[in-house]
Amino acid sequence: MSKGLLIVLSGPSGVGKGTVCSALRGKMDNLVYSVSATTRVPRLGEENGVNYFFKSHDEFNHMMANDQLLEYAEYVGNYYGTPRDFVEETLQSGKDIILEIEVQGALKVKEKFPEGIFIFLLPPSLDELKDRICGRGTESQATIDHRLSVAVDEISLVGHYDYAVVNDQIDAACKRIESIVIAEHCKVRG
Amino acid sequence: MSKGLLIVLSGPSGVGKGTVCSALRGKMDNLVYSVSATTRVPRLGEENGVNYFFKSHDEFNHMMANDQLLEYAEYVGNYYGTPRDFVEETLQSGKDIILEIEVQGALKVKEKFPEGIFIFLLPPSLDELKDRICGRGTESQATIDHRLSVAVDEISLVGHYDYAVVNDQIDAACKRIESIVIAEHCKVRG
Numbered sequence: 001m002s003k004g005l006l007i008v009l010s011g012p013s014g015v016g017k018g019t020v021c022s023a024l025r026g027k028m029d030n031l032v033y034s035v036s037a038t039t040r041v042p043r044l045g046e047e048n049g050v051n052y053f054f055k056s057h058d059e060f061n062h063m064m065a066n067d068q069l070l071e072y073a074e075y076v077g078n079y080y081g082t083p084r085d086f087v088e089e090t091l092q093s094g095k096d097i098i099l100e101i102e103v104q105g106a107l108k109v110k111e112k113f114p115e116g117i118f119i120f121l122l123p124p125s126l127d128e129l130k131d132r133i134c135g136r137g138t139e140s141q142a143t144i145d146h147r148l149s150v151a152v153d154e155i156s157l158v159g160h161y162d163y164a165v166v167n168d169q170i171d172a173a174c175k176r177i178e179s180i181v182i183a184e185h186c187k188v189r190g
Numbered sequence: 191m192s193k194g195l196l197i198v199l200s201g202p203s204g205v206g207k208g209t210v211c212s213a214l215r216g217k218m219d220n221l222v223y224s225v226s227a228t229t230r231v232p233r234l235g236e237e238n239g240v241n242y243f244f245k246s247h248d249e250f251n252h253m254m255a256n257d258q259l260l261e262y263a264e265y266v267g268n269y270y271g272t273p274r275d276f277v278e279e280t281l282q283s284g285k286d287i288i289l290e291i292e293v294q295g296a297l298k299v300k301e302k303f304p305e306g307i308f309i310f311l312l313p314p315s316l317d318e319l320k321d322r323i324c325g326r327g328t329e330s331q332a333t334i335d336h337r338l339s340v341a342v343d344e345i346s347l348v349g350h351y352d353y354a355v356v357n358d359q360i361d362a363a364c365k366r367i368e369s370i371v372i373a374e375h376c377k378v379r380g
Contacts, residue, residue: 119376120378158378159378159380161378162377162378163373163376163377163378164376164378165376175372176372176373176376178369179368179369179370179372179373179376180369180372180373180376182365182366182369182370182373183353183366183369183370183372183373183374184373186309186353186354186355186366186369186370187352187353188310188348188349188351188352188353188354190349
């Protein structure tokens with residue numbers, strides 16, 4: 001049995017990574033979704049090993065110190081990261097695994113896993129991205145301007161990725177990602 | 191408008207290149223089929239520029255001498271080749287073009303067009319290929335053995351190709367080829 005592929009789906013905030021990733025569920029037989037580790041307390045109904053691997057701060061620090069995370073980041077006082085073991089065990093079992101992740105995190109994963117398939121999700125246009133960011137409704141103009149400027153910086157990193165997929169329509173974007181995975185399985189590797 | 195992609199579909203004799211190529215027709219909007227040049231006399235109903243570009247031996251020699259063919263070969267006293275102009279004009283118009291071609295011819299195209307996408311069609315197994323070659327019904331045992339040994343030599347050249355697609359079922363093979371073309375259009379080029 002051949003090893004699975006690590007698929008990393010990234011892109012600027014607001015581009016629709018989460019929506020596309022959810023839409024992919026059920027469409028692809030051989031695809032497993034990566035489960036993150038977090039120091040955040042479980043919310044009602046969340047299960048350990050399904051929604052997250054819930055860890056204490058000590059456990060998380062231990063994972064960081066022992067290179068057991070492909071990437072990690074702090075967000076509002078809690079840590080989130082991608083456990084290397086879960087990814088490697090899934091790949092060894094012959095299944096593909098997909099990580100939905102921020103741009104900086106994806107580039108860290110690339111350092112540790114250059115053989116991964118790195119897909120950058122692009123907005124159809126910057127105007128469209130602005131609409132999507134504004135569409136969330138709650139942000140001030142200064143916050144919107146800041147997020148848009150971060151998004152422009154992130155988009156400039158597309159050259160570090162293997163593929164760029166325009167998220168014009170969710171179904172079309174899903175089909176492109178499915179196609180990339182099928183094609184990568186047909187690739188002749190030197 | 192961006193340039194189209196040159197797709198080269200090759201593989202050993204008997205693997206089903208022609209069948210797969212025909213099945214692809216109509217499935218892919220943006221795909222044009224390459225038209226070969228030949229010195230063969232047109233058969234009833236064949237149209238110049240549709241089935242073939244019909245050429246005199248002098249005209250064909252002139253095309254060979256002026257590097258106007260991406261590859262050519264002799265078969266039963268007539269020459270067949272791929273006109274460079276038709277390929278380049280199609281690509282410039284933003285459409286993809288597919289060449290269905292023998293293994294040696296494909297490698298010649300690769301020398302002149304390394305940016306092409308080279309797809310090798312594989313039989314599900316050598317036994318299956320043998321059945322398909324025998325299935326044509328008319329060949330002697332010696333001819334079958336020879337053709338199978340040529341096929342094995344050709345299959346050993348798969349490493350020169352970008353993708354290997356198993357032709358287990360025509361629809362499945364078509365879907366893989368479509369996926370490769372979609373994925374290649376998403377590729378970030380350095």
